[in-house]
Amino acid sequence: MKKLFIYTFLIVTSIATLVPFLWMISASFMNDGHASVFPPRFFPDEFVITQYERLFSRLAITRNFLNSLILSVLVTFISLTFNSMAGYAFAKYRFVGKKKLFNLLLSSMIIPGQVTMLPLFLMLKSMGFINTYMAIIIPGLANIFGIFLIRQYCLSIPDSLIEAARIDGASDFLIYRKIILPIATPILATLAIFTFLGTWNDFLWPLIVLPEDSMYTLPVALANLMLEHTKDPELMMSGSVITILPVIIVFLALQKYYIRGIMMGSVKE
Amino acid sequence: MKSSNSKVAYFFLAPAVSAIFVFFFIPVIAAFIISFTDFDIYTLGDFSTLRFIGFDNYLRLLNDDLFWTALKNTFYFVVVASPLSIVVSLATAMLLNNKLIKFKAIFRLSYFIPVVTTLVAVAIVWRFIYHYDFGLVNYLLRIIGINPVDWLGNPTWAMPAIIMMSVWKNFGYNMIIFIAGLQNIPEELYDAAEIEGANWWQTFKSITFPMLAPTTIFISIITIIGYFQLFAEPYVMTQGGPLNSTLSIIQYMYQEGFRWWNMGYSASIAFFLFFIIFVVTLIQFKFQKSDSLQ
Amino acid sequence: MKFVWKISLLLLSAALINSCSNKEGDVKTIKFWAFGVEAEYVSMLVPKFESRNPGIKVLVQQIPWTAAQEKLVTAFASDNTPDACQLGNTWVSQFTSLNALASLDDFILESTVVNKEKYFEGIWETNIIDDKVFGIPWYMDTRLLFYRVDILNKAGYNHPPKNWDELLEVCRKIKSLYPGKTKYPIFIPTNEWATFIIFGLQAGAELLKDNNSRGNFSSNEFKEAFDYLIQFHKEKLTPFGMLLVTNIYQAFAEDYISMYISGPWNIPEFKKWMKGNLSDKWMTSPLPGFKNEYPGVSLAGGSSLVIFNKSQNKTEAWKFIEYLSEVETQLEIYKLINNLPAVKDAWEDSVLKNDIYIEAFYEQFQKVKATPKIPEWEHIVFSKLQQYAEYTARGVMSTDEALKKLDEDTDRILEKRRWFLSRKR
Numbered sequence: 001m002k003k004l005f006i007y008t009f010l011i012v013t014s015i016a017t018l019v020p021f022l023w024m025i026s027a028s029f030m031n032d033g034h035a036s037v038f039p040p041r042f043f044p045d046e047f048v049i050t051q052y053e054r055l056f057s058r059l060a061i062t063r064n065f066l067n068s069l070i071l072s073v074l075v076t077f078i079s080l081t082f083n084s085m086a087g088y089a090f091a092k093y094r095f096v097g098k099k100k101l102f103n104l105l106l107s108s109m110i111i112p113g114q115v116t117m118l119p120l121f122l123m124l125k126s127m128g129f130i131n132t133y134m135a136i137i138i139p140g141l142a143n144i145f146g147i148f149l150i151r152q153y154c155l156s157i158p159d160s161l162i163e164a165a166r167i168d169g170a171s172d173f174l175i176y177r178k179i180i181l182p183i184a185t186p187i188l189a190t191l192a193i194f195t196f197l198g199t200w201n202d203f204l205w206p207l208i209v210l211p212e213d214s215m216y217t218l219p220v221a222l223a224n225l226m227l228e229h230t231k232d233p234e235l236m237m238s239g240s241v242i243t244i245l246p247v248i249i250v251f252l253a254l255q256k257y258y259i260r261g262i263m264m265g266s267v268k269e
Numbered sequence: 270m271k272s273s274n275s276k277v278a279y280f281f282l283a284p285a286v287s288a289i290f291v292f293f294f295i296p297v298i299a300a301f302i303i304s305f306t307d308f309d310i311y312t313l314g315d316f317s318t319l320r321f322i323g324f325d326n327y328l329r330l331l332n333d334d335l336f337w338t339a340l341k342n343t344f345y346f347v348v349v350a351s352p353l354s355i356v357v358s359l360a361t362a363m364l365l366n367n368k369l370i371k372f373k374a375i376f377r378l379s380y381f382i383p384v385v386t387t388l389v390a391v392a393i394v395w396r397f398i399y400h401y402d403f404g405l406v407n408y409l410l411r412i413i414g415i416n417p418v419d420w421l422g423n424p425t426w427a428m429p430a431i432i433m434m435s436v437w438k439n440f441g442y443n444m445i446i447f448i449a450g451l452q453n454i455p456e457e458l459y460d461a462a463e464i465e466g467a468n469w470w471q472t473f474k475s476i477t478f479p480m481l482a483p484t485t486i487f488i489s490i491i492t493i494i495g496y497f498q499l500f501a502e503p504y505v506m507t508q509g510g511p512l513n514s515t516l517s518i519i520q521y522m523y524q525e526g527f528r529w530w531n532m533g534y535s536a537s538i539a540f541f542l543f544f545i546i547f548v549v550t551l552i553q554f555k556f557q558k559s560d561s562l563q
Numbered sequence: 564m565k566f567v568w569k570i571s572l573l574l575l576s577a578a579l580i581n582s583c584s585n586k587e588g589d590v591k592t593i594k595f596w597a598f599g600v601e602a603e604y605v606s607m608l609v610p611k612f613e614s615r616n617p618g619i620k621v622l623v624q625q626i627p628w629t630a631a632q633e634k635l636v637t638a639f640a641s642d643n644t645p646d647a648c649q650l651g652n653t654w655v656s657q658f659t660s661l662n663a664l665a666s667l668d669d670f671i672l673e674s675t676v677v678n679k680e681k682y683f684e685g686i687w688e689t690n691i692i693d694d695k696v697f698g699i700p701w702y703m704d705t706r707l708l709f710y711r712v713d714i715l716n717k718a719g720y721n722h723p724p725k726n727w728d729e730l731l732e733v734c735r736k737i738k739s740l741y742p743g744k745t746k747y748p749i750f751i752p753t754n755e756w757a758t759f760i761i762f763g764l765q766a767g768a769e770l771l772k773d774n775n776s777r778g779n780f781s782s783n784e785f786k787e788a789f790d791y792l793i794q795f796h797k798e799k800l801t802p803f804g805m806l807l808v809t810n811i812y813q814a815f816a817e818d819y820i821s822m823y824i825s826g827p828w829n830i831p832e833f834k835k836w837m838k839g840n841l842s843d844k845w846m847t848s849p850l851p852g853f854k855n856e857y858p859g860v861s862l863a864g865g866s867s868l869v870i871f872n873k874s875q876n877k878t879e880a881w882k883f884i885e886y887l888s889e890v891e892t893q894l895e896i897y898k899l900i901n902n903l904p905a906v907k908d909a910w911e912d913s914v915l916k917n918d919i920y921i922e923a924f925y926e927q928f929q930k931v932k933a934t935p936k937i938p939e940w941e942h943i944v945f946s947k948l949q950q951y952a953e954y955t956a957r958g959v960m961s962t963d964e965a966l967k968k969l970d971e972d973t974d975r976i977l978e979k980r981r982w983f984l985s986r987k988r
Contacts, residue, residue: 003369010364014379017437021382023405024394036403086285093278101282105289110550111297112498114519115539118532119299120292121641130641139292142285172277201387203501204519208527211637213624219389223505224627226393233397240390251385255378258385262442263449310938311979313640314661318983329975334968422803424957511803512953528633529942530640 021244028052028238035233051238061242063214064221069246071133071217072199075140076192082142084188087150088180092162102151105144114204121208135209136217140199146191149261153187154180190261193254200247218243304536313530326537336538338513339521342428346517347496350432354492355485358440362447363477377448381441388438392505395434396421399506421507424514431502431515439495443488450484451477486557490550497546518542591879592620596635596648598866599628600828604899605887612886619879632941639663644871647880649701652689652867656936659692665870665877666695676885681906689933690867698867699884700905702896704826705861706757706850707927709833713844714740714748714821723848726859727791730851734800737821749822750811751792751801753952756944757862758824762788764932765853765860771973775935776981778943778973781966789955789962796956803956812836815845824850826864830901830920847923849930863931865905939976947972 023042027035028051030044055061089095090102120139121130129135157180165175181188206217216224222239251258304326311318330336361380365373383391398405399420407417420430454477462472478485499517503509509516509524518538526535597605602625609621624645626634632654638644639661650658658664671677679687682700690698710723718736720729730749737748751758763770768784771777779785795801802820812829814820816836823829830847837845849858868884870877886892893904894912903924904910915921934940951965960968 006364006367006370010361010370010376013361014376017379017383017441019405020391020394020398021386023398027397035397036400038403038408040403040405040408082285082288085281089278089281093274093281095275095278098278101286105286108294110494110547112494112519112539112543112546114498114522115300115536115543116293116296118303118526118536118539119296121527122299123292123296125641128642131643138288141288141292144289147285172281176281197385201389203387203389204523208523209641211634211641211643213626219387222387222393223389226396226505227627236393236397240387240393243390244386247385247387248382251382252378255381259381259445262445307979309979310636310640310661311983314663318979320982510953512957512959513950524946527637529946530636 024237024240024244027234028241030234032232032234035237051235052242054235055238055242059221059225060214061218061221061239064216064218065242067133067210067215068200068218068243071136072196074133075137075199076195078137079140079142079146079195080188080192083146083191084150084181084184085176086142086147087152088154088176088184090147090151091154092157092159092180106148109144117205117208124209130209131212131215136199136202136206139205140195146195149191150184150187153184157183186257186260189254190257193250193258194261196250197247197258300536300539303533304540306533308532308536309534310530312532322533326534327541329534330537330541335513335516336518336521339516339518342514342516343497343499343518345428346432346435346499347493349429350435350496351489351492353432354436354440355443355488357436358443358488359447359481359485361440362444362451363473365444366448366451377441377445380444383438384441386438388501389505391438392434392502396506399430422511424510424512427507427511427515431499431506434506435496435499435502439492443492446484446488447481450481454480483557486553490553493549493553494546497542497549590618590620591876592622593647593874593876593880593883594622594624594645595880595883596624596626596645598626598631598649598651600831600900601649601866601896601902602626604896607899608887608892608895612883615886616879616882619882621883642873644873646874646876647868647870647884649866650698650869652686652698652700652863652865653934653936653940655690655698655867655869656692657938657940658869659697660938663872664697665872665874666697667699667870667881668696670881671696674881674885677888681908683905683907683928685863685931685933686865686905689863689865689936692936698869699888701866701868701887702893702902703863703865703905703928704828704903705864705924705927705931706761706824706826707858707861707923708848708850709815709823709825709829710846710848711815711818711821711844712846714818723846724851725857726851726855727853731791731794734795734822735798738798738800746818747800747802747820749795749801749824750814750820751795751824753796753803753956754949755825756948756952759789759792759948759952760934760944761824761850761859761861762792762853764862765850765856767853771935771937771977773981774984775937776977776984778970778977780948780969780973781963786962786966789952789966793952793955793962797958803953816841827901827903827921827924847920849923849927858927858930860930860932861927863933865903937977937980939980942976943973947976 023040026042026044029047029049030041031046031048031050034041034045090098116139124130124135124138127134129138161179161183162175165179170178200217201219202217203219203223206220207223210216210220213221213224222236222243225239226236305321305323307320307322307325364370365376370376397403399407401407401417401419401422404420406420410417418426420426458476458480459472462476467475498519500519500523503515503517503520504523507515509520519542522535522538522542525531525538595605596602602623606623609623613620632651635644635648635650635654635658639658644663655664671679677699683703686700686703690696690700708723714737715721715723715733717740718733720733720736724730724733734748738746740746760770763780763785766784766788768782768788769779770785772779780789796803811820811823812832813836815823815833833845834842850861851857852859868887870880870884874880887896888906890904890906890909890912893906893909894914896902897904897909898914903921904915909915910925934944947969951960951969954960955962955965
């Protein structure tokens with residue numbers, strides 16, 4: 001009996017979480033005006049791909065897709081490098097000011113990112129980087145959360161391993177590359193997916209610094225479409241599908257790491 | 270050995286730390302300074318028009334009706350959505366943790382999908398789901414026999430609509446953390462309770478909830494901080510309306526700063542928000558400390 | 564291995580980033596921004612220009628109207644302005660005051676295509692700031708009344724309303740035609756500031772005072788106009804705003820609304836939706852006037868062509884502007900988009916003379932006024948006026964309170980302008 005109750009609740013919740021997406025996908029394959037009906041349709045009368053055609057040809061969304069893809073990949077790679085180096089240093093090295101620096105970084109996580117947006121905008125403008133990829137890459141070079149995660153993980157790497165390599169004559173950088181990185185692969189994978197998703201889904205910042213159509217990332221292109229084409233739900237749904245699909249794919253492939261990352265982030269020292 | 274260690278350490282740290290320093294800390298300080306000026310569109314054309322105006326921006330904030338509206342809306346959102354989100358995620362976590370249930374992975378996955386999806390895309394879908402005539406929500410209401418609601422066009426219902434969507438989107442995230450927390454509770458405690466004949470509610474009150482306290486505090490802190498930064502939902506779904514009932518602080522900051530280019534004013538809004546988040550977090554920390562002292 | 568990966572990716576990205584900027588070489592590329600529907604059609608006109616001018620390529624960028632002003636200011640703020648663009652003529656003064664535009668007098672002196680006499684005087688004048696020309700009028704528009712002839716007939720009107728009283732009366736009559744149904748005689752959304760300003764101007768209001776440095780919306784004249792329009796909301800003669808009416812043209816065709824005050828860009832869409840036996844059931848007319856004046860005053864709108872100061876290709880951009888100003892091109896654009904030529908000679912063509920919907924525009928153009936030419940104008944009307952119109956329409960505020968607060972907000976917005984003016988003295 002209890003079982004039935006629980007299952008019902010879980011299934012109803014499942015339906016609630018999935019139905020909007022199902023409707024979204026279904027509407028994206030409908031003709032103009034077919035989604036604005038009562039009662040709402042769940043299956044298209046005629047299954048068409050006109051909306052997608054419009055997106056890719058007239059509205060040139062391929063470029064936006066590429067922007068999102070390239071930026072997400074670039075930022076992930078670069079920040080992974082920077083963060084892992086710093087995280088390793090915090091975990092395995094002793095140096096002056098280590099504790100102070102780390103605490104400073106950690107406590108600054110409370111500052112909302114929006115505070116930095118204006119000056120960062122002016123800074124990038126003076127460097128001529130507005131409306132280029134650099135405007136997204138630069139603020140994404142490193143982040144405190146990433147450093148924290150990596151440090152956490154590296155702490156559990158046995159010192160003996162590192163010592164042994166050092167005795168063998170390996171340079172510090174070699175140790176980092178050949179020993180630390182391979183061992184830290186799980187956490188790197190976790191951070192990679194966090195960063196990728198974060199960059200792909202980012203909205204406010206790209207909205208500010210990539211003002212030209214062709215430079216838009218997908219979320220910004222989508223919002224722009226929305227504000228302009230309020231009357232076309234079918235078109236908007238196809239745009240949403242294109243934006244969400246890669247994210248879902250990446251997530252499904254690497255969900256193990258993502259979920260582990262959330263749990264790790266929640267375990268305080 | 271130690272000194273060369275230091276040098277190497279700095280080498281490893283340099284890229285990340287200098288990036289954070291130059292592109293995070295310095296802008297924060299710059300924003301602080303800008304908030305004491307009247308930096309605006311004229312300044313961009315001619316820098317000499319910049320004036321230092323001391324606390325004027327902040328004083329103006331305190332007298333600004335629209336700012337207070339945004340503040341009120343944001344607080345409304347945070348105060349309602351946070352507990353709601355926490356309760357839903359805790360409930361689902363507990364149910365998913367139950368021994369009797371199979372297919373856990375599938376359920377977990379479906380609850381988590383909204384979390385990873387792009388907020389803008391989702392907000393757009395919900396904008397149509399909330400449509401008065403053709404939306405799914407009103408369709409359901411009509412089936413149950415309740416009158417349809419103009420969700421996004423009615424000042425009373427717009428913010429609740431956004432709250433519901435936000436909870437729907439985020440509860441999966443906290444659910445995962447709760448599951449981890451639940452799994453850390455020793456089985457023996459539950460066995461003992463069962464032996465003593467405790468019912469579900471009593472077990473929850475005396476074992477589950479207290480044991481989850483650190484997790485709950487952690488979750489509430491990150492949830493609240495996140496919710497204060499409400500932006501995309503009102504931007505995409507309601508543009509802050511109707512009647513400014515969904516205007517959020519960050520939205521107001523964005524409008525003033527990047528739409529009307531009152532950058533000094535916008536910076537002061539951002540710092541005000543930071544100040545609020547800081548105080549609220551501090552209060553939560555104190556709460557946790559006093560709690561654990563008991 | 565991983566390192567090689569990264570380096571090559573970084574190089575790739577650098578290359579990509581570089582490719583986003585203008586290429587040097589024998590071919591000069593000019594970036595031209597156009598808004599809304601115009602942009603699509605301007606692109607169609609480009610090949611002819613390019614074949615006449617080998618060595619110049621034109622990249623047309625399309626910006627939606629709703630975001631245009633914002634994007635332009637952002638572009639200016641981020642040093643990303645195009646070479647030339649179409650600019651709402653009420654914005655020319657704004658960008659001039661920011662030193663964003665190049666003055667065009669030298670180009671005009673040498674030109675055979677563009678000179679003052681070829682244009683309607685009032686429109687040419689809107690582009691002159693401090694005795695220098697900063698924009699060339701491209702097309703004109705103004706706002707007038709679109710209405711359903713058949714519905715008005717049913718309400719006992721065989722002519723469009725000629726003054727405020729008639730407008731109100733015909734709306735009431737139309738409403739009584741549909742008891743119990745959700746139909747609206749007119750569409751006066753609170754998120755379209757133009758209508759409020761137009762009626763204010765009709766009533767003789769001076770919108771700003773003290774050399775455009777203070778709000779004057781509490782004046783009796785403006786109050787009268789404001790109250791008049793809010794009346795339509797109070798009597799439920801119009802829906803509130805955008806969310807309820809997502810597609811105006813569909814609403815018009817389904818007589819969800821029967822009248823709408825707007826500009827010529829709507830004509831193609833109206834034509835599209837009012838087809839078949841609906842095609843002769845709608846018409847345009849000049850605006851009803853205040854008291855006995857007819858037609859009533861409307862806004863002097865339109866777009867100008869401007870060149871940005873930071874452009875490296877001013878000469879080439881000017882050639883494109885000349886091309887767009889030729890009578891032939893102006894007529895082409897009219898045929899494509901229904902934008903009304905700013906060049907007087909174009910109006911002699913039969914295409915224009917024979918369009919029944921255009922007649923009203925020609926009449927209205929004789930009675931247009933400009934809005935204050937200050938950079939803060941958009942901020943005031945778009946952000947504040949619309950907000951207070953909504954508050955009053957929904958009954959949250961009284962008119963007096965709303966207009967008083969509007970003036971307060973306006974004063975605050977204009978504070979820096981007042982400081983400038985005091986410095987100049």
